Amino acid sequence: MSLDQELAAGYDEITVFLPPGLRLGELRADLFAAGYRAAPQRGAASGEASVPDLDPYAFQTRPTILRRLAAILAERLPDRLDRLVAASASAVPLTTAVALHTGLPFAVAGETTTSESPPLGDIHRGERIAVLAALTVSGDTAVRTAALVQAQGAEVCGVFTAVDRTQGASGLLDGAELDLHVLFPEGSADR
């Protein structure tokens, strides 16, 4: 059975009959299988040990994955949150899904976002905000987004990412005094 057939046949609802560990394990396998599939191999041309790219759109554009991801991430958000902010365009599908799941409004930061051109959508002074990413690598995008949110006078209550490629984001966010919450830290076993 192909990945497409398996995902189409599989349930995508959270069910009380599935233990949480199994639920997470199945989502992890589906997410990485979809994310690596179409992605090019970094370093392959230069002869270095190749590391596959992970395409955040490939796993977020499957409703069976996105719906479960949003439900699980929503459970991990802190209480008394006022808003979500997507750290980049590639975090918009996940942020939209979590917003629908929780009822929280959201704003979007993009590559062109600067202090003169703040994230799209409302952000109000004093709000408690979670920054959402589909994927963190160096953590730079998340840190820049958090700084822009803070520049609007809002409080960043953590950065939540579906996947961290374990290539430095936790150190960078630590240095910026931001809490990084990772659903799936990428390991060699995921490839």
Ligand SMILES: O=C(O)c1cc(=O)[nH]c(=O)n1[C@@H]1O[C@H](COP(=O)(O)O)[C@@H](O)[C@H]1O
């Ligand atoms: O830029 C990357 O290194 C990257 C590698 C990869 O495998 N997949 C991938 O999506 N990216 C990009 O990495 C961004 C986040 O990178 P950092 O800002 O370094 O955390 C994402 O928004 C993607 O645009």
